[in-house]
Amino acid sequence: MDPEGARKGEDVALIEVDERSGIPIWVQLRNRLMYLIDSGHYRNGDRLPTVRALAADLNVNYHTVNKVYTSLEHDGYISSKRGRGAFVSKEGDAEEDVTSGDAVLVEAIRQCLELGMTADDVERRFAKALEGFKGDA
Incomplete structure (x- = not known):
């Protein structure tokens, strides 16, 4: 398996949803991706899985993942480039108070x-x- 494919499988393993949780799936996904970005797993400029691929891999609705990416983009965590994908746009900042x-x-x-x-x-x-x-x- 190529390194990019290995990374993709590794990424999906880091993201889980609990359908029995009282927390909406989109909030679970958003919180997990924020954590992965804040913790440095994803770094500025890293490409995230596509909305369609992440939805398929996690067996969740495409619109749910799209809502997560839209929310993360609104909050400055990622930027979307049409035809290229979603990329981390948040720099790690030791002085930043928001975690x-x-x-x-x-x-x-x-x-x-x-x-x-x-x-x-x-x-x-x-x-x-x-x-x-x-x-x-």
Whole structure:
């Protein structure tokens, strides 16, 4: 197998979706790709799998993956070039405060607010949930 093909298989193995999770598949994919970019697995200029190939490899809807790529492009993680594919456009920056962990927290807060919770409700519930993890740290 050629190195590019080996890399493609390796990349798909790094991305999993849990259909039983309460987290939408597109959010799972987006968060995972953000992590892979933030962690340096994908570097600035690296080509991502095509939308069609990733959808087929993960057995998810094409439109779901397209939504992920559109969201990542909107947030500056990738850039799409018609006919060439999607490329990482985010430079690693040691001074940058936003990490993929921050993105997960922001998404969780946004979802809580969409459920009708107030900011105070979210804060209380996060604090209570965090208490359960303090013994593990």
